[in-house]
Amino acid sequence: MSTRPAPATAQPGAVRPDDGATxxxxxxxxxxxxxxxxxxxxxxxxxxxxxxxxxxxxxxxxxxxxxxxxxxxxxxxxxxxxxxxxxxxxxxxxxxxxxxxxxxxxxxxxxxxxxxxxxxxxxxxxxxxxxxxxxxxxxxxxxxxxxxxxxxxxxxxxxxxxxxxxxxxxxxxxxxxxxxxxxxxxxxxxxxxxxxxxxxxxxxxxxxxxxxxxxxxxxxxxxxxxxxxxxxxxxxxxxxxxxxxxxxxxxxxSVNMLGFLMLMHADLLVINLVFGPEATGRYGAILLIPLLVHTVAEVVMPMLGPLVMARYAVGDTQGVRDLVTDAARLLALGLALPAGLICGLGQPLLTLWLGPDFAGLHIVLVLLVGHLTVNLALRPVAYILTAYDKVRVQGLVTVACGVAYIVLAVAAARWGEWGVAGVAGASALVWTLRNTVVLSAYGARVLGLSPWEFIRPLAGGAVMFVGLSLSGLLAVAALPPGTWPALAATAAALSLGYAALSWSLLLTASDRTRAHALVRWFLARLSPSRQVAC
Known part of the structure; x- marks a missing residue:
């Protein structure tokens, strides 16, 4: 742990570690x-x-x-x-x-x-x-x-x-x-x-x-x-x-961010230089869809950094561990739903949204989105490295992975037969290895935990993602949705099945208790004049 000053007496207006936790x-x-x-x-x-x-x-x-x-x-x-x-x-x-x-x-x-x-x-x-x-x-x-x-x-x-x-x-x-x-x-x-x-x-x-x-x-x-x-x-x-x-x-x-941006944004540069502006435009248009999965993660993700930092500031190592472990598990379950729907229903989605000419990019879309269930769920580990001032190893690993990705992407684009799919696949492979093999283990080591501490909670979300993707492909093959209402109905049916299985099989008793408490809070805000039972 890095050296830091001893806690001072709280002054008016100071931000307490438990502020915002209500x-x-x-x-x-x-x-x-x-x-x-x-x-x-x-x-x-x-x-x-x-x-x-x-x-x-x-x-x-x-x-x-x-x-x-x-x-x-x-x-x-x-x-x-x-x-x-x-x-x-x-x-x-x-x-x-x-x-x-x-x-x-x-x-x-x-x-x-x-x-x-x-x-x-x-x-x-x-x-x-x-x-x-x-x-x-x-x-x-x-x-x-x-x-x-x-x-x-x-x-x-x-x-x-x-x-x-x-x-x-x-x-x-x-x-x-x-x-x-x-x-x-x-x-x-x-x-x-x-x-x-x-x-x-x-x-x-x-x-x-x-x-x-x-x-x-x-x-x-x-x-x-x-x-x-x-x-x-x-x-x-x-x-x-x-x-x-x-x-x-x-x-x-900066070293970490440089590698991160190589992994995230070098694809368009490689495609522009190898395949030209037309391919760049087609690939760039579908990038909005993986961006939406990132945005789903951002609904919760920004709140975790301040919570980790608040626990670190008061020396609560167990609290940091519990928070990150629960966050990774629940994020994997939550992200498996949009990622699985996109991978399973990607072809009719691209056809209805951008036109039939884009339907052939379904495989590219799967490569761009499929790995996000795991990789975004592990992002809270980075907050541990920031809080404990351990960003040097993270930066060196990330920039090495960024260089490896560019080499693989250029090789796939110039000499492979996969076209733009090879560029997307190289990113998914390198990013997943970075997060699952190296950084999650290093974050666990910083806290004195098993190297698999933050990997084990992802199993449920990964299994549900695969099952939902396959269910979507089967649904499209059996009854292709040709309109937006039909696509929405298919997605809703798959989502209901996913929610039922997740609630009954993968959520813990404490998860259900927290969910009930949150529902009670929202209902109480909607109707503050009466007691709400849930």
């Missing part, structure tokens, strides 16, 4: 995350075919490609956020107001420095864009503006990562989702309005990105001022020792 706050956070999930899912399911229909497949391919390239700047932003969150959470949970102010001032200085350093490479990349990537003829200027808009979003994200630490530590995900929802609404609304007024262009998509960056940042700053009025954006007050401490953790977190 049924009320948990219920509000879950409801807020669900509302954001529904909003983002609905908008994106409409937004992707809307852009493809107006821009064309080749031009649309530049949109996910721009997001993919700019995502590499998240190596910096997410790494800084990891360091800010860890040390600020410890300071606030211990009630050490002076240390919290020093940490935030030092984080402010590092954020401004990162923004300044990233401006040069992104400016140069935008100018040289047509020489670096395969851009459709005649779209060079519009694509440059699109990448500039994505870069603005990235720079805004650096500042947002600084200010959003307050809402995460205080467990106020309702306010955090307010900023995310406003940003997404601005992004889609600006593009939809421009497409209605003028001929559709990538210029409009870039403008939407810039508008969303400005609005999201403004809301995050307002939330930060509301939740932590004792903190101030004062880079001139940075503490040298605190800056060095943050930089050390940021460095190893």
């Amino acid at each position: 049924a009320y706050r948990f219920g509000v956070n879950v409801a807020s995350n669900l509302a954001y999930f529904v909003l983002s899912t609905g908008l994106m399911l409409w937004y992707v075919p809307f852009q493809v229909g107006h821009l064309g497949v080749a031009a649309y391919g530049m949109v996910p490609l721009a997001n993919s390239v700019v995502m590499y700047a998240i190596v910096v932003s997410e790494s800084l956020y990891t360091a800010y969150f860890r040390y600020l959470a410890i300071d606030l949970n211990e009630g050490n107001g002076e240390a919290a102010r020093q940490t935030f001032a030092s984080a402010s200085l590092l954020t401004l420095a990162a923004c300044a350093l990233l401006l040069l490479p992104f400016g140069a990349f935008t100018l040289l864009l047509p020489r670096v990537l395969d851009v459709p003829p005649g779209l060079e200027g519009a694509t440059r503006f699109l990448f500039a808009g994505a870069a603005c979003t990235m720079l805004s994200g650096l500042l947002t990562g600084l200010f959003s630490t307050s809402s995460a530590i205080a467990h106020r995900f309702d306010l955090r989702n307010l900023a995310r929802g406003a940003s997404m609404a601005a992004r889609v609304g600006v593009v939809a309005a421009c497409f209605a007024l003028w001929p559709a262009s990538l210029w409009h998509v870039g403008a939407g990105l810039m508008a969303s960056a400005a609005i999201g940042l403004a809301v995050d700053v307002a939330v930060w001022r509301h939740l932590t009025p004792t903190l101030s954006f004062a880079p001139w007050a940075a503490d040298r020792r605190c800056v060095r401490r943050l930089l050390r953790m940021t460095g190893w977190s």
Whole structure:
């Protein structure tokens, strides 16, 4: 365990380790995350075919490609956020107001420095864009503006990562989702309005990105001022020792994020360079579906980091172990449902959503989604490594896996006979080996547990995923759903069967007790004037 100061006497406004752990706050956070999930899912399911229909497949391919390239700047932003969150959470949970102010001032200085350093490479990349990537003829200027808009979003994200630490530590995900929802609404609304007024262009998509960056940042700053009025954006007050401490953790977190982004976003670059913009557009369109599975995980995932950090701050190792083990088990069960439905019903889903030409990408979709049941369920292990300041091994393993993935993906694309499916399959293989063989065992070792501690709880979810996927394939073969209502009915029938089996066979007595308590809480909020029995 890393050296840290002894707990200070709690000051007014300090964040306690058990703040946000009540049924009320948990219920509000879950409801807020669900509302954001529904909003983002609905908008994106409409937004992707809307852009493809107006821009064309080749031009649309530049949109996910721009997001993919700019995502590499998240190596910096997410790494800084990891360091800010860890040390600020410890300071606030211990009630050490002076240390919290020093940490935030030092984080402010590092954020401004990162923004300044990233401006040069992104400016140069935008100018040289047509020489670096395969851009459709005649779209060079519009694509440059699109990448500039994505870069603005990235720079805004650096500042947002600084200010959003307050809402995460205080467990106020309702306010955090307010900023995310406003940003997404601005992004889609600006593009939809421009497409209605003028001929559709990538210029409009870039403008939407810039508008969303400005609005999201403004809301995050307002939330930060509301939740932590004792903190101030004062880079001139940075503490040298605190800056060095943050930089050390940021460095190893950057290595981890670099490898993570290789695993997550190198696929579009490889496909663009090997197969061209048409294949990039087709592959990029279906990437929304695995993104939705990630979004399902985000309904619960962000709440786990602050809870792990709060237990670490008070030395509750057993509490960290129980929390992560239960989270991995329940996440695997929860994620098996959307992943299994997508893999089983993927062919009619692609046909109805994007058209018959995309039905042939069903195997690619299975490779993109199938492994997420296990890999996303193991993400809480990373919170252990962050809390105990063990990110160096995590970073080295992840960047090695990222390099291995790129080699495998290029080999599969150039010399294999699998096409884009080989690129997706290489990612699934390397990512799964990273999480199941190395990082889960290392996280268990940090806590002094068996290497299989966080793998065993995933068995139920993995078995249910396979069963649900096969059931979906059989259902489609027996009675192909040719309309959205028919597809929805098939998915509903499979979901009901999945829910019944999971409830009766895989949930523990304590799981059912917690579920009943949560239902009672929601019913009590709907009808506070009467007692609710459940």
